[in-house]
Amino acid sequence: xxxxxxVEVTPGASGNPWRxxxxxxxxxRVALAFLGLFLLIVAFVGAAPLWADNVAHxxxxxxxxxxxxxxxxxxxxxxxxxxxxxxxxxxxxxxRFFLGADGRLGRDEMVxxxxxxxxxxxxxxxxxxxxxxxxxxxxxxxxxYRGWTDTLISRVLDVVWAFPVMLLSIALGVSxxxxxxxxxxxxxxxxxxxxxxxxIGGVSIPYVARPLRGQVLSLREKEFVEASVAQGAGPLxxxxxxxxxxxxxTIIVLFxxxxxxxxxxxxxxxxxxxxxxxxxxSWGTMIAGGFDLLTSAPLLTVIPSVMIxxxxxxxxxxxxxxxxxxxxxxxxxxxxxAGISEPEGTAV
Amino acid sequence: xxxxxLRRLLxxxxxxxxxxxxxxxxxxxxxxxxxxxxxAGKAATPNLIAGINKEWGFNDSLPEQYLTMMKKVFGxxxxxxxxxxxxxxxxxxxxxxxxxLCIGAAVIWMFFGILFGYLxxxxxxxxxxxxxxxxxxxxxxxxxxxxxxxxxxYLTYKTEIFPSGEYIEFATSPLQWAEHxxxxxxxxxxxxxxxxxxVLRSNMLDAMNEDYVRTARAKGLSDRKVMTRHVLRNxxxxxxxxxxxDFGALLGGAILVEGIFNINGIGLYAYESLKNxxxxxxxxxxxxxAFFVVLFNALVDIAYARLDPRIRLGTxxx
Numbered sequence: 001x002x003x004x005x006x007v008e009v010t011p012g013a014s015g016n017p018w019r020x021x022x023x024x025x026x027x028x029r030v031a032l033a034f035l036g037l038f039l040l041i042v043a044f045v046g047a048a049p050l051w052a053d054n055v056a057h058x059x060x061x062x063x064x065x066x067x068x069x070x071x072x073x074x075x076x077x078x079x080x081x082x083x084x085x086x087x088x089x090x091x092x093x094x095x096r097f098f099l100g101a102d103g104r105l106g107r108d109e110m111v112x113x114x115x116x117x118x119x120x121x122x123x124x125x126x127x128x129x130x131x132x133x134x135x136x137x138x139x140x141x142x143x144x145y146r147g148w149t150d151t152l153i154s155r156v157l158d159v160v161w162a163f164p165v166m167l168l169s170i171a172l173g174v175s176x177x178x179x180x181x182x183x184x185x186x187x188x189x190x191x192x193x194x195x196x197x198x199x200i201g202g203v204s205i206p207y208v209a210r211p212l213r214g215q216v217l218s219l220r221e222k223e224f225v226e227a228s229v230a231q232g233a234g235p236l237x238x239x240x241x242x243x244x245x246x247x248x249x250t251i252i253v254l255f256x257x258x259x260x261x262x263x264x265x266x267x268x269x270x271x272x273x274x275x276x277x278x279x280x281x282s283w284g285t286m287i288a289g290g291f292d293l294l295t296s297a298p299l300l301t302v303i304p305s306v307m308i309x310x311x312x313x314x315x316x317x318x319x320x321x322x323x324x325x326x327x328x329x330x331x332x333x334x335x336x337x338a339g340i341s342e343p344e345g346t347a348v
Numbered sequence: 349x350x351x352x353x354l355r356r357l358l359x360x361x362x363x364x365x366x367x368x369x370x371x372x373x374x375x376x377x378x379x380x381x382x383x384x385x386x387x388a389g390k391a392a393t394p395n396l397i398a399g400i401n402k403e404w405g406f407n408d409s410l411p412e413q414y415l416t417m418m419k420k421v422f423g424x425x426x427x428x429x430x431x432x433x434x435x436x437x438x439x440x441x442x443x444x445x446x447x448x449l450c451i452g453a454a455v456i457w458m459f460f461g462i463l464f465g466y467l468x469x470x471x472x473x474x475x476x477x478x479x480x481x482x483x484x485x486x487x488x489x490x491x492x493x494x495x496x497x498x499x500x501x502y503l504t505y506k507t508e509i510f511p512s513g514e515y516i517e518f519a520t521s522p523l524q525w526a527e528h529x530x531x532x533x534x535x536x537x538x539x540x541x542x543x544x545x546x547v548l549r550s551n552m553l554d555a556m557n558e559d560y561v562r563t564a565r566a567k568g569l570s571d572r573k574v575m576t577r578h579v580l581r582n583x584x585x586x587x588x589x590x591x592x593x594d595f596g597a598l599l600g601g602a603i604l605v606e607g608i609f610n611i612n613g614i615g616l617y618a619y620e621s622l623k624n625x626x627x628x629x630x631x632x633x634x635x636x637x638a639f640f641v642v643l644f645n646a647l648v649d650i651a652y653a654r655l656d657p658r659i660r661l662g663t664x665x666x
């Protein structure tokens with residue numbers, strides 16, 4: 001999937017606004033710090049195979065129910081007779097079971113956390129990409145052609161919008177997890193992680209397409225569009241050559257914030273059992289798994305929750321900073337943000 | 349006004365129809381496996397599947413199938429084959445608990461959302477504003493069930509400050525009713541407190557630059573009066589619209605919260621049905637939930653257009 005909406009915009013436009021935005025963003029320490037946190041998390045999940053192979057010596061789905069590990073020279077059961085998994089060992093066992101085991105199956109929690117994070121991030125980012133690309137195309141078509149094209153697109157989006165996101169994605173999740181999906185020759189099985197990607201990417205479209213359509217509608221009336229049409233530019237050229245670059249800062253901001261929302265939605269769906277299906281693991285499924293042991297091993301629930309919180313928080317704060325930098329007077333903003341991302345404060 | 353209301357209601361009927369068709373497509377048409385098998389769930393036997401096929405008319409044309417499904421869901425003879433019970437009855441039983449949860453959460457979130465938003469707008473840039481913003485952003489970013497788990501671990505199991513959920517009927521004991529609902533209320537409300545305080549703050553900051561605010565100040569009104577009577581009042585308008593949307597959509601969050609706190613409402617029913625991949629209850633709850641949202645929004649819009657003529661005219665222009 002080629003993603004047109006992106007950072008590179010016609011150099012002919014002097015590149016100035018982008019440099020200006022970059023300068024504003026660079027001054028925003030809080031946003032940059034949270035970008036750093038996000039990159040750290042990416043590095044953390046990126047290192048999953050390294051940790052699994054060299055430190056923990058196990059895989060995310062490898063069970064160790066009946067095994068014993070050596071801690072300080074003493075052998076300890078990974079899962080004891082009552083079914084209680086071993087707690088965090090940190091480096092006592094040479095890095096094995098760093099965060100303990102995940103339940104009766106005795107899988108290494110740390111390894112699962114790293115691999116689960118990969119899936120959570122993957123779904124969050126890829127579904128947001130899907131949302132953004134489709135929403136941009138729909139927004140451009142609706143805003144450019146207006147008339148019945150707009151009516152058709154807007155009404156369909158309205159119906160999806162009228163449907164509460166959670167209920168819609170639960171409905172899709174439960175039926176597709178059971179039935180899988182057949183798109184032409186392409187068959188997606190029910191336990192594929194592409195199912196949550198498609199669902200989450202799909203249900204978020206109206207939330208991005210609607211503001212974009214509005215912006216296209218008003219941009220369309222501007223002189224530069226008229227000039228381009230007068231020069232003989234066709235619809236495609238006007239939409240992608242003229243309108244799209246002007247939407248890019250909005251698109252980037254909406255893309256970031258969509259990642260955050262989509263990650264939360266994924267975790268909720270997975271928690272309910274209609275998102276990521278076993279054998280795949282995400283932070284959401286890990287929380288669901290840990291829930292049965294809430295009293296005896298609370299960390300199994302708390303740790304993945306904190307990971308989700310940190311990731312979503314970092315994306316949200318960075319996204320806000322990006323919005324301030326790209327479009328300081330944005331009317332699009334859902335909320336203002338002076339406190340956290342604009343230390344100079346808002347002029348009141 | 350009457351024309352607006354009529355048009356809005358007609359629009360609502362169209363959306364209700366579209367929503368029901370969409371639900372039908374999602375459950376019975378889009379997935380690429382046998383729908384009778386999915387509906388039978390874990391209880392599937394060849395006999396049962398054949399029976400469901402006949403009863404749901406899966407060999408009929410799609411419009412006929414659609415009508416059969418709607419008749420079942422709204423006619424009250426929708427059966428969960430897994431739980432061997434009537435779905436609609438279970439849903440009706442769950443209404444009081446779910447409404448207690450949602451309304452309480454809504455009260456908390458509106459109160460704190462407006463309070464925090466107001467405070468941070470009035471003191472924009474101050475330490476208080478920043479602290480509140482941090483809280484708000486964290487509230488938006490927190491996964492509901494993670495928060496619920498932390499509450500359960502530290503406030504229920506470890507310290508026993510709060511009871512572990514469950515629903516006590518209001519009529520039985522109002523005090524216990526509230527005590528058992530406090531944690532679920534707060535859990536459900538927190539995301540929205542964050543969101544609303546930020547939206548309100550931003551609206552208020554925008555409103556402060558409006559001419560009517562300058563006029564009010566020029567008239568010699570005190571700061572507080574300008575803020576509450578003019579800025580806050582006008583900034584609350586979008587909040588009310590948002591509230592209409594979010595209150596209806598709260599059922600989604602209620603599924604998580606009721607599931608975790610074991611509150612015997614519609615959400616818990618959905619939660620358990622999802623865990624068992626029991627389709628008929630999910631189907632009905634999704635459909636009723638969506639209908640409720642659409643209805644509720646139409647009512648909010650109409651009530652609202654009565655209050656604010658700009659809405660009527662704005663929609664007219666669209």
